[in-house]
Amino acid sequence: MADNRSGAAHEVAHQEHGHPGARTYIMVALVLTIITAAEVAVAYVPSLRPVLAYILITLSAAKFALVVMYYMHLKFDSRIFSGVFLAPFSLALLVVVALVILFKLIPFV
Amino acid sequence: MATAEATIQSGTTAGSKTGLWSWITTVDHKRIGIMYAVTALVWFLVGGLEALLIRIQLAKPENDFLSADVYNQIFTMHGTTMIFLVGMPIAVALFNYIVPLQIGARDVAFPRLNALSYWIYLFGGIFMNVSFLLGAAPNMGWFGYTPLTTEMYSPGLNADFWSVGLQILGIASIMGGVNFITTIINLRAPGMTLMRMPLFTWMALVQSFLVITALPVFAVALFFLSFDRFYGTTFYNTMAGGDPFLWQHLFWIFGHPEVYILILPAFGIISDVLPSFTRKPLFGYNMVVYSGVLIGFIGWGVWAHHMFATGMGPIADSFFSIATLIIAIPTGVKIFNWLATMWGGTIRFNTPMLFCIALVAMFTIGGISGVHHGSPPADLHQTDTYYVVAHFHYVLFGGLIMGLFAGFYYWFPKVTGRMLDEKLGKWNFWLFVIGSNMTFFPMHFAGLLGMPRRIFTYAEELNLATINQIITVGGFLTGVGVLVFAWNVIRSLKKGEIAGNNPWGSHTLEWATTSPPPEYNFAELPEIRTREPLWDGISSVDVTGPPKAPIHMPSPSFWPILTAASINLALILMMTEKWWPPVLGVALVLLCVINWAYEPASEH
Amino acid sequence: MNHAAAASSDHHYTATGLNTFKLGFWTLIGSESLFFASLISTYMVYKGESVRGPFPSDVFNIPLTSFSTFVLLMSSLMMVLALAAVQRGDRKGSLLWLFMTALFGSIFLGCQAYEFTHFYHAGLTLGTNVFGSSFFILTGFHGAHVLMGVIWLLILWVQALRGQLGAKDALTVEVAGLYWHFVDIVWIAIFTLIYLLD
Numbered sequence: 001m002a003d004n005r006s007g008a009a010h011e012v013a014h015q016e017h018g019h020p021g022a023r024t025y026i027m028v029a030l031v032l033t034i035i036t037a038a039e040v041a042v043a044y045v046p047s048l049r050p051v052l053a054y055i056l057i058t059l060s061a062a063k064f065a066l067v068v069m070y071y072m073h074l075k076f077d078s079r080i081f082s083g084v085f086l087a088p089f090s091l092a093l094l095v096v097v098a099l100v101i102l103f104k105l106i107p108f109v
Numbered sequence: 110m111a112t113a114e115a116t117i118q119s120g121t122t123a124g125s126k127t128g129l130w131s132w133i134t135t136v137d138h139k140r141i142g143i144m145y146a147v148t149a150l151v152w153f154l155v156g157g158l159e160a161l162l163i164r165i166q167l168a169k170p171e172n173d174f175l176s177a178d179v180y181n182q183i184f185t186m187h188g189t190t191m192i193f194l195v196g197m198p199i200a201v202a203l204f205n206y207i208v209p210l211q212i213g214a215r216d217v218a219f220p221r222l223n224a225l226s227y228w229i230y231l232f233g234g235i236f237m238n239v240s241f242l243l244g245a246a247p248n249m250g251w252f253g254y255t256p257l258t259t260e261m262y263s264p265g266l267n268a269d270f271w272s273v274g275l276q277i278l279g280i281a282s283i284m285g286g287v288n289f290i291t292t293i294i295n296l297r298a299p300g301m302t303l304m305r306m307p308l309f310t311w312m313a314l315v316q317s318f319l320v321i322t323a324l325p326v327f328a329v330a331l332f333f334l335s336f337d338r339f340y341g342t343t344f345y346n347t348m349a350g351g352d353p354f355l356w357q358h359l360f361w362i363f364g365h366p367e368v369y370i371l372i373l374p375a376f377g378i379i380s381d382v383l384p385s386f387t388r389k390p391l392f393g394y395n396m397v398v399y400s401g402v403l404i405g406f407i408g409w410g411v412w413a414h415h416m417f418a419t420g421m422g423p424i425a426d427s428f429f430s431i432a433t434l435i436i437a438i439p440t441g442v443k444i445f446n447w448l449a450t451m452w453g454g455t456i457r458f459n460t461p462m463l464f465c466i467a468l469v470a471m472f473t474i475g476g477i478s479g480v481h482h483g484s485p486p487a488d489l490h491q492t493d494t495y496y497v498v499a500h501f502h503y504v505l506f507g508g509l510i511m512g513l514f515a516g517f518y519y520w521f522p523k524v525t526g527r528m529l530d531e532k533l534g535k536w537n538f539w540l541f542v543i544g545s546n547m548t549f550f551p552m553h554f555a556g557l558l559g560m561p562r563r564i565f566t567y568a569e570e571l572n573l574a575t576i577n578q579i580i581t582v583g584g585f586l587t588g589v590g591v592l593v594f595a596w597n598v599i600r601s602l603k604k605g606e607i608a609g610n611n612p613w614g615s616h617t618l619e620w621a622t623t624s625p626p627p628e629y630n631f632a633e634l635p636e637i638r639t640r641e642p643l644w645d646g647i648s649s650v651d652v653t654g655p656p657k658a659p660i661h662m663p664s665p666s667f668w669p670i671l672t673a674a675s676i677n678l679a680l681i682l683m684m685t686e687k688w689w690p691p692v693l694g695v696a697l698v699l700l701c702v703i704n705w706a707y708e709p710a711s712e713h
Numbered sequence: 714m715n716h717a718a719a720a721s722s723d724h725h726y727t728a729t730g731l732n733t734f735k736l737g738f739w740t741l742i743g744s745e746s747l748f749f750a751s752l753i754s755t756y757m758v759y760k761g762e763s764v765r766g767p768f769p770s771d772v773f774n775i776p777l778t779s780f781s782t783f784v785l786l787m788s789s790l791m792m793v794l795a796l797a798a799v800q801r802g803d804r805k806g807s808l809l810w811l812f813m814t815a816l817f818g819s820i821f822l823g824c825q826a827y828e829f830t831h832f833y834h835a836g837l838t839l840g841t842n843v844f845g846s847s848f849f850i851l852t853g854f855h856g857a858h859v860l861m862g863v864i865w866l867l868i869l870w871v872q873a874l875r876g877q878l879g880a881k882d883a884l885t886v887e888v889a890g891l892y893w894h895f896v897d898i899v900w901i902a903i904f905t906l907i908y909l910l911d
């Protein structure tokens with residue numbers, strides 16, 4: 001941690017992390033499109049209604065993960081970036097889940 | 110693209126820039142820290158004056174010193190001022206001045222953003238208090254419960270000032286939080302690993318995480334309130350399906366982490382001051398760090414204990430009650446760490462140390478009454494009585510204010526180069542300890558005897574007069590303590606004993622440089638190898654003196670103050686109840702930000 | 714949008730070796746997630762609480778929103794391609810992909826403007842019911858973020874047009890990209906939780 005990296009050295013280190021190339025990006029976009037299509041499709045299938053919420057949340061979580069890991073490079077970047085994002089993000093999830101439970105589930109138990 | 114930077118060549122003396130313009134355009138973390146401190150102390154006097162007005166009114170039964178409406182405005186502004194204009198900004202003042210010095214940085218990560226935070230805070234504070242001139246200060250309590258704050262029940266400007274003013278202040282806090290997190294993670298000197306950081310810096314880091322996570326929730330709650338009032342949305346309008354509980358939940362999701370936002374800096378201060386005055390390292394450094402982080406996280410899961418009286422039902426009550434009782438554990442861990450640090454130390458009872466001892470004692474009392482509220486059956490009886498008022502004044506005055514004053518006495522020599530007077534300091538201390546305990550301890554009894562909070566007067570038959578008179582006398586004693594402090598500061602600025610670099614024989618890095626430090630803080634820094642660098646070989650000789658190589662410092666800029674003014678304007682324009690004025694305001698903000706980003710650079 | 718800060722910290726020593734501007738921006742994104750989480754949870758808390766219509770099922774146009782969702786997802790692809798072009802110092806590529814990202818963002822905004830007008834004519838305003846309030850404020854704040862992103866991208870595009878956006882500015886573009894993708898993931902959540910789930 002103490003090494004005093006010069007700009008050039010930093011640049012090299014950056015290259016070594018290796019952001020993915022255009023090929024990967026397009027593949028990810030393709031998967032994102034397919035998942036979105038699947039989401040819309042399942043929303044129209046009446047027999048899936050009881051489990052619709054679970055399917056949709058899983059699918060959108062997958063999309064979310066793809067964008068964050070590949071397009072925002074968290075898969076390849078320093079863990080510190082993931083940390084400063086995921087710590088607040090986990091609290092954001094907590095807020096959504098807690099409020100839905102408090103307003104929508106507990107009053108009907 | 111090069112940066113706006115001024116270069117300090119070896120031999121030039123820093124701090125030669127003076128005059129009003131240099132303060133308006135400054136991006137130096139030390140100057141901004143001083144401006145934060147002075148501004149917050151002015152608000153502290155205002156908030157204190159409001160407290161004394163409350164105490165005069167309550168000194169005898171059926172008093173008519175203040176009307177009910179004025180009383181409502183005074184207690185609302187007392188709470189709002191003390192939390193948003195004093196508690197948070199004074200901590201930020203100390204972060205600003207001390208944290209870069211403690212980690213061996215030349216400035217914060219984003220110096221201009223830092224200046225922006227300050228100006229937003231200054232203008233926001235002024236805006237909120239302008240309401241007094243219009244006779245329309247906020248008057249619905251510092252947590253602004255809906256539907257009381259909706260247009261129907263608060264048709265005046267009072268709640269407008271409150272919702273817009275706090276929105277403004279929140280923006281300043283969030284930007285400050287981002288700045289400090291980045292600074293602490295990224296600008297540490299070589300060898301200053303996370304687990305070698307001084308505790309004050311650690312608590313600044315945890316506190317900043319709480320700020321950037323809790324404040325956005327409050328911003329949303331406030332936007333809902335403002336939009337309900339100005340643009341006819343129905344978030345808190347029960348007739349359209351709105352639910353007042355939404356406000357309570359959003360408010361306390363912010364409001365409970367806020368409690369830790371206020372207290373963690375004080376925990377940081379005491380954890381740095383105690384080792385200096387006991388001549389031994391902090392007992393259980395790791396435990397103090399981890400318990401601080403744990404408090405930060407658990408502090409996010411206890412908010413609804415403010416709402417036990419709303420009838421959430423047994424499941425929610427049990428969950429939040431258990432979480433609340435659990436958070437007492439890491440807090441207790443800290444108390445024992447501090448006690449163990451003092452145990453067997455060579456204690457010097459200077460003023461900063463005295464304030465720390467008061468913090469440990471009084472925060473423990475406040476913590477224990479907090480555990481009482483954590484139990485729903487007990488809380489049902491205590492809600493909205495003076496018992497609650499006693500509790501949070503013990504943690505906030507006994508914890509936060511005692512801690513901050515320890516910090517003032519401790520760091521004043523670093524900031525000004527002169528010591529605060531010890532004799533006046535001890536007067537200040539004893540007036541605070543006796544005054545505040547006389548004020549807040551009897552409040553427990555007043556509360557248990559059934560005196561509700563936020564009531565402008567009480568009937569003689571309730572037999573509350575004696576208790577209230579004692580409380581009022583205590584309040585005025587505390588007020589005298591504040592005056593002694595003010596006199597001490599004014600006097601010591603001119604006549605105080607010259608401090609030298611490290612008057613207390615402390616262990617952390619800020620004491621290695623000169624008092625006050627040069628603009629660039631350290632001429633150069635050797636690698637940090639321990640938690641107590643000044644006790645382990647690093648001395649002033651290593652870090653002061655003329656810099657050997659040119660040092661690049663950020664140039665002053667007037668964009669922060671202009672951007673701050675336009676952000677304030679954009680939000681205040683919501684009060685026109687039309688959509689286009691704030692949109693124009695946002696456009697102005699955007700214009701400022703673009704100019705800021707492309708500010709002409711000086712090559713180096 | 715602090716380009717200067719980005720440039721300055723690039724060649725300065727940092728404790729982690731990470732760029733300060735990028736680190737600060739990730740922190741800000743963390744903070745913003747709480748902002749949108751509060752807006753989204755409000756919408757979900759108020760689902761089915763409106764006392765009078767129009768209700769979501771009366772006005773939502775899933776095919777249109779699916780299209781705009783797709784457009785925003787693709788704009789994220791354009792954005793990473795723009796970043797790659799800037800990193801290579803490919804001026805033509807930078808110009809093309811930056812413009813395409815901004816264009817796709819604008820199409821998304823167009824769809825949103827159409828949707829808002831349509832809802833308005835169907836009788837749904839800010840004050841009609843809690844659905845109207847929570848829907849317009851949530852998607853309105855998101856749309857404002859997209860608009861800011863489009864402006865940011867256009868500024869970068871003008872910079873590229875003047876030949877002032879080289880490989881040395883890759884970090885600025887990367888951070889603009891982080892912002893853009895964040896706005897995209899917020900929409901991923903909104904599309905699922907607000908439009909598809911009922």
